[in-house]
Amino acid sequence: MTREASAQRYHDRTRQTPESFRTSDFQLDLENKPHPYKIYEKLRSVSLSSTIRPPQIPTLRAITGNGQPSSMLSSPDRETITQLCYFATGITKTIQRGGHSIPFRAAACTGALYHVELYVICGPLPGLDAGVYHFDPRTLSLDLLRTGDFRGVCGPTAPFVMVPTTVWWRNAWKYRARTYRHAFWDSGTILANLLAVAHALELPAHVETGFVDEQIAELLGIDIDDEAPIALVPIGAPKDAQAVTKPPALEPIDPETRSDLPVEYELIREAYTASMLPDTAAVRTWRTNSTSLSNGDAVSPGTRHQIDLTPVGDERAVKTPLHWTIRRRGSCREYVRDSLSFSKISTILDRSIRDVPLDVGDSGPLRFSDPYLIINDVQTVQNGAYQYHPETGSLERLRAGTFRSEAAHLALDQQLAADAALCLFFLADLDAVTGCLGDRGYRVAQLEAAITAGRLYLGTYAHRDLGGTGLTFYDDEITAFFSPRAKGQTPMFLWTLGRPA
Ligand SMILES: Cc1cc2nc3c(=O)[nH]c(=O)nc-3n(C[C@H](O)[C@H](O)[C@H](O)COP(=O)(O)O)c2cc1C
Structure with missing residues (x-):
């Protein structure tokens, strides 16, 4: 095993699958x-x-x-x-x-x-x-x-x-x-x-x-x-x-x-x-080495139907003070199905998915992973599977359809993902990341996605009527769901957003 192989090996050996859940006899030792x-x-x-x-x-x-x-x-x-x-x-x-x-x-x-x-x-x-x-x-x-x-x-x-x-x-x-x-x-x-x-x-x-x-x-x-x-x-x-x-x-x-x-x-x-x-x-x-990995390695926009986000400017955006948002934040335990405003969602995505100030890689939003979405209920947007392209501020529709039960399944069969208005998945090409940065690249790919998700928590909870939560997931099923676009990529983080019950 080469040093570079460790992160991949770790990731592969800790994948969650429906099979690994069915056959696990692990119990918490209270x-x-x-x-x-x-x-x-x-x-x-x-x-x-x-x-x-x-x-x-x-x-x-x-x-x-x-x-x-x-x-x-x-x-x-x-x-x-x-x-x-x-x-x-x-x-x-x-x-x-x-x-x-x-x-x-x-x-x-x-x-x-x-x-x-x-x-x-x-x-x-x-x-x-x-x-x-x-x-x-x-x-x-x-x-x-x-x-x-x-x-x-x-x-x-x-x-x-x-x-x-x-x-x-x-x-x-x-x-x-x-x-x-x-x-x-x-x-x-x-x-x-x-x-x-x-x-x-x-x-x-x-x-x-x-x-x-x-x-x-x-x-x-x-x-x-x-x-x-x-x-x-x-x-x-x-x-x-x-x-x-x-x-x-x-x-x-x-x-x-x-x-x-x-x-x-x-x-x-x-x-x-x-x-x-x-x-x-x-x-x-x-x-020095890590500057050679840039968001140019991201999966580029394809030719499918594109929808531009419609974020509002600072003057029209909610002004909830940071301390209030942090005190209010708490992971949503249950969503009610409801249609969310596209402009609010656009504003949250626009403000949260931006350059994370890291010491590696070129500047730009998400250097190490690509955001994919399942949209289940957002006004004026057809339900479906999407890729978000932060550099152009647009959503590219990969597949139309309502994928609530699929979303729940990807999220370890949790109802929260089915009821969320949208689920946002961050997927990275670990071969590219570790090929360029070695095993430590794995840490950064995870961290960049997680910091972005942390911002999504804050951006979401700045809106009094919205809630969100991170969720864990079945790794390979997510890749399969977003393939062929996500072929060769693997999930780093799953974030969901909706109307709290
Ligand atoms: C990365 C991440 C994954 C999570 N996965 C799940 C999950 O699979 N199911 C769930 O119900 N909550 C999940 N949560 C929410 C946590 O349970 C929650 O953050 C924790 O209980 C603390 O509560 P709070 O966020 O309301 O402060 C996750 C949170 C994070 C940050």
Whole structure:
């Protein structure tokens, strides 16, 4: 097996099929359910601001930021960190069910298992000393892991860097080896929130996918077999940062207390380690090579019937403030069948499916995957299977017809997909992606689709009468459904949108 084959091998071996579901005897071990939080008992805790300044700009404007706001005027402080942590992974609501309080978080997460942790690596900020911190959403505080300015270990210079990590077992408890995919899906929804909040605060922010994995893990005091970094998000004007060129020697940090017994999934470990970058030279090569993959590799528009989207401009679009949308968001549990306005759908697609500020590939919407749709009920648009071409803002009809039962089947036979007004599938050509970027390309293809889906969550929930949810799926059935156009492509993410019941 070549190094390049690992991502493909992982993907192939974690495909879900009707057969794999029928024959699976897997049962959740409720006695061994992982803890939902990482708790550092022995570290000093630093309270974040008690009042959270709500980001007020309209959601649809916040999600369109490409990482480079024109005015970069804001100077980050402790309140900025509070806002970013809270609106990315904070506890935004608690629901009472069966005598229990169930906390829900700012961004969607498969199975509500909340396996993504958030860290802050900062230089000195007003109200916050330079250090490496872990965000504790229960107490809205930071655990101080290290005192001092360690930003240079991350490579990019910025006033601070936020790092989502995934605690594998917390998600693998339910999803087993599929968790490697979920690591990017569930980091992606958080990153969409982080980018939107940074944009609302007029702070430049982008997502670095090239970093020395083990170095970042060492800095955070984590072991990549248990918990691994997914991306770096440098935030703030680069000139403010202090460059540290050589990582200092670091002491290990006490791990959290655990009482559950993690089950290890070799496929996850193999997929992650095969895609690590060993040193800064490899990071440089990663960035250089990866510019050769552009959205020119996307499946080009065909000659079938095209419909131009009709998005409304900012002046006519809904002005729901970002903080309101994030607090309101919650994955839709049931849709009522209803016809949705084409102009609203157009506006959501137009604002959400845009350039994701990544360190790889050329700029442009969706460099690594193509969006396909099943439209079941959108005014003035014939029901059918479509491909969306973000570069021209048009929908191309691949097949006319009402495909509600097919949609449900593709989504693991879930009714939500049948009742949704539309289902949006992101499909990537993994041969092309890994051929160009190697195994790490797989991470980025998943992450770009997931960040886009995170924006779709926000864009949808900015509209009071709409709801949406990510769904999991049968992989090969989706490719087959959209073939011949999608031949050679495989699904990264499935998003659905409709009228909540
Ligand atoms: C990538 C992704 C896949 C999901 N898949 C499903 C699914 O297959 N079925 C489902 O009912 N909910 C699904 N969800 C919704 C989660 O269950 C939901 O996000 C979680 O329970 C947290 O609730 P909230 O989104 O309302 O905050 C998915 C969410 C994400 C982000």
